[in-house]
Amino acid sequence: MPRKAPRRPGRQRARSRVIKPAVRNGRAELSAVPDTFYRDLVWNLRNGIVAVTRDGSVAVMNEAAYSILGLKPRPDDIGRPFLEILKEVPDVCRIIAGAFDLSHLPNRAELRLKRTAKVIGYTLSHVCDAQGELAGATLFFKDLTRVEQLEERERLRDRLAALGEMAAAIAHEVKNPLAGIEVMAGILKRQMPESEDAQTILGDIIKEAKMANAIVIEVLDFVRPIRLQVEQIALAEVVDDAVSTAESHASRGDVKISLALPGDLPRLQGDTHQLRQLFTNLLVNAFEALGGSGDVQISASAVAEEESGPGIDNAGPMIQVTVSDSGPGIPAEVIDRIFSPFFTTKPQGSGLGLAIVRKIVDAHDGRIDVGARPGGGTMFRVTLPVRTEHELFR
Numbered sequence: 055m056p057r058k059a060p061r062r063p064g065r066q067r068a069r070s071r072v073i074k075p076a077v078r079n080g081r082a083e084l085s086a087v088p089d090t091f092y093r094d095l096v097w098n099l100r101n102g103i104v105a106v107t108r109d110g111s112v113a114v115m116n117e118a119a120y121s122i123l124g125l126k127p128r129p130d131d132i133g134r135p136f137l138e139i140l141k142e143v144p145d146v147c148r149i150i151a152g153a154f155d156l157s158h159l160p161n162r163a164e165l166r167l168k169r170t171a172k173v174i175g176y177t178l179s180h181v182c183d184a185q186g187e188l189a190g191a192t193l194f195f196k197d198l199t200r201v202e203q204l205e206e207r208e209r210l211r212d213r214l215a216a217l218g219e220m221a222a223a224i225a226h227e228v229k230n231p232l233a234g235i236e237v238m239a240g241i242l243k244r245q246m247p248e249s250e251d252a253q254t255i256l257g258d259i260i261k262e263a264k265m266a267n268a269i270v271i272e273v274l275d276f277v278r279p280i281r282l283q284v285e286q287i288a289l290a291e292v293v294d295d296a297v298s299t300a301e302s303h304a305s306r307g308d309v310k311i312s313l314a315l316p317g318d319l320p321r322l323q324g325d326t327h328q329l330r331q332l333f334t335n336l337l338v339n340a341f342e343a344l345g346g347s348g349d350v351q352i353s354a355s356a357v358a359e360e361e362s363g364p365g366i367d368n369a370g371p372m373i374q375v376t377v378s379d380s381g382p383g384i385p386a387e388v389i390d391r392i393f394s395p396f397f398t399t400k401p402q403g404s405g406l407g408l409a410i411v412r413k414i415v416d417a418h419d420g421r422i423d424v425g426a427r428p429g430g431g432t433m434f435r436v437t438l439p440v441r442t443e444h445e446l447f448r
């Protein structure tokens with residue numbers, strides 16, 4: 055279905071005026087193209103553009119600019135002061151305001167927008183008239199959030215690869231002595247049946263050696279690259295299984311679970327086992343955060359394309375699943391670290407639960423975000439592409 059163009063501010067009725075060929079001060083004004091074409095061109099660019107005149111009024115602002123900055127187009131935006139139109143994005147106002155004072159303008163600079171936490175890459179240019187007088191300034195920008203996420207994912211993969219080599223080497227060195235300790239303690243235990251103290255101590259040694267071995271196996275398992283066994287899966291089944299598995303791993307107590315998984319969700323192409331593990335880990339964390347009372351909500355919806363807006367290349371049908379709990383929430387000072395391997399705030403935690411979640415999401419080319427649940431608690435949002443057969447064989 056053709057996409058309906060959103061209403062653009064200050065758009066005039068299409069005119070069929072044809073600009074006559076002319077050359078003014080060495081500038082070509084050669085065009086047999088109606089001027090509405092230029093307006094449409096700017097409006098439809100996949101990068102954001104905001105141009106202001108010397109007196110500080112907005113002259114041009116296109117759809118991508120509104121979308122990346124998280125603003126809504128209003129019919130009378132064009133011609134109004136940019137400080138007013140862009141007041142919700144003061145960081146952008148500062149850049150544009152600075153454009154008139156600078157002789158060397160930044161090219162390819164980056165900025166993290168405080169309001170939306172998006173990263174933009176931008177270029178500032180002066181607009182000079184035919185006499186060379188400064189007539190305005192233009193901010194040209196692109197949403198780099200996705201690029202940043204991909205880079206972060208690459209960095210994580212590199213880190214895991216390095217960690218994997220190290221873990222494999224350590225496992226190799228540690229596994230044999232650990233097995234030796236366990237076997238020898240077992241022999242001693244059998245040789246000293248009459249000493250109660252020796253039985254207790256040797257029993258503890260065997261238990262600790264087994265635990266150390268389990269940690270080595272867990273780490274090895276984590277650093278091993280995931281090979282997806284891709285099949286068509288129904289999300290509702292995966293989530294149901296994850297609920298049962300989570301209940302066997304952590305105590306659910308009186309926690310109420312509500313599921314909102316529409317029956318008409320498209321089937322996903324993914325790895326059942328890995329996705330079950332993903333939701334199990336999120337649910338185990340939720341149960342642990344709730345300590346036996348409260349509620350967990352799991353809901354899913356199909357999204358037509360990644361909502362990150364224009365400028366995003368791998369748009370396509372997605373399924374978004376949110377897992378939220380009414381627990382204490384995650385303190386702001388640790389939220390950046392929760393996906394890092396071995397980060398834990400729990401005495402018995404290994405800190406691998408969410409690192410595994412992130413690894414599984416990455417392997418499926420998905421995305422995971424975390425935030426506060428409105429009204430209190432934690433909300434994880436997993437966005438997974440509904441991949442087509444064709445894409446799988448790329």
Ligand SMILES: Nc1ncnc2c1ncn2[C@@H]1O[C@H](COP(=O)(O)OP(=O)(O)OP(=O)(O)O)[C@@H](O)[C@H]1O
Nearest residue numbers: 339340343392398399400403404405406407408432
């Ligand atoms: N739903 C949640 N509510 C509050 N805090 C959470 C929640 N989920 C994760 N966290 C925080 O993130 C940290 C990391 O979670 P992660 O699952 O990676 O490790 P863990 O649960 O501590 O240990 P493991 O999962 O390996 O047993 C937790 O220790 C906890 O502080």
Ligand SMILES: [Mg+2]
Nearest residue numbers: 338339407408
């Ligand atoms: Mg966990």
